[in-house]
Amino acid sequence: MSAQQKKLLELKQKQGISSFHRSSNQLLPLNSLKTQKIVQEGAIVRGSLRTLPDINSSPKIEAQSQWSKLQQISQSYRSPNRNLIITNKRTSIQRMSITSQFKNLVKFTSLLQLDGLDAAKNLVKNSDTVVLNMQKSQNIDYLVVGLGDSHGNLSKQFSKIITHRALDQIVQTINNIPIIGLSLSIHQSFQNVYQQVEQNLIEQTDFDVKSNGCSLLTMIILNNSIYCANLGDSKAAFFYKKDSDPSGPKEVRKFTQKNLNFVHDTTNSKEVQRILNKGGKIDQTVYKGRKSGSLKVWAPKQNLPGVKLTRCFGNMIGKVVGIIAEPEITEFKVPKSGYLLIGSTGMWEIMDILVIDQILDAHFPPTCQEDIDQALKEIGDETKKYWDQEGEGLIDISLILIYIQL
DSSP, rough: OOOHHHHHHHHHHHOOOOOGGGGGGGOOGGGGTSSEEEEEEEEOSSSSSSOOOOOOHHHHHHHHHHHHHHHHHHHHOOOSTTBBBBBBSSHHHHHHHHHHOOOEEEEEEEEEEEEEEEEEOOEEEOOEEEEEEEEEETTEEEEEEEEEEESSSTTHHHHHHHHHHHHHHHHHHHHHHHHHTHHHHHHHHHHHHHHHHHHHHOOSSSOOOSSSSEEEEEEETTTTTTEEEEEEEEEEEEEEEEOOOOTTTOOOOOOEEOOOOOOOBOHHHHHHHHHHTOOOOOEEEETTTEEEEEEEOOOTSSEEESSSBBBBOOOHHHHHTBBOOOOOOEEEEOSEEEEEEEEEHHHHTSSOHHHHHHHHHHTTTTOOOHHHHHHHHHHHHHHHHHHHTTTTOBBOOEEEEEEEEE
């Protein structure tokens, strides 16, 4: 007998627990109970089952066993983050721990809308709708961004209806999503809202949606994550400073640029292929017997819809030849403090990216609201210069500049 067994035997004897031999207290199979004798407490019992006498276990040993079980249960329900314990109902301490992980990292925001000019230098009013709203849900602040760019004779009215309707539904959906698993639910929420907006347009009869359409880029900026849903030709990119290497070659660009969405227009080969597969035509506009301008989408044997973008709300004529209302949804983790620049197609397709780098670098990091306002104004002024170089006028432009500070 080992020393440990001797110690346990002495402990049992002090507490009045009698020892027993396992061989004399064996349980027999159930099918043999009626035919075999069961010896218990010195008596022979036939055809019936008698239970073994209760054994009083040591209180100390039992307490240790319960504590080990409690530890196993606690560890199995404990999340990797030891400050958070997942339960059916969150306590105030748990809610506070979750909230402290979601911070408002948006430091400054600025927006700018510029009217356009036609070839005859006539003013073309800006028809875009821009939304920048800080929302609060479950004690968490997040920024909602929207840029709607419409085409057709309804212009401003159409983009305003689409943009606000979509953002209102997105905010309402997010406010009802539990904090745990929020990022997983945002993707599906974007998808559902865009589908619902398109369905409402088809069912309503207040205005014509045959040739009127609208592109829409929406964003949710929560903590250091940017969730983007895009439909059309607006574009967003994040700029942050590169890690300098004195021994390395001198680089032309001072910022690393991360594009946050795909552009849906006739410059995208995959988008063009879908239009062609649906029987659509990609060609330039014919003016006075000559082709000019950018490539656009056309229905065969018709002078419609004549738009450069390949995805949008509305424009039911274009839907026949492959224009769709399905958004592409992306998620981007902000690696460092930097600028988020969002703009309609009028800025991105003509502006020199090196000029944008220089302007952002001159105002990096912004120390006040005036810094970011001035940076955005300079980008807008430079864009107008590029557009007017060949005397072709200026497309209306909408720009958003956001500084995110980690």
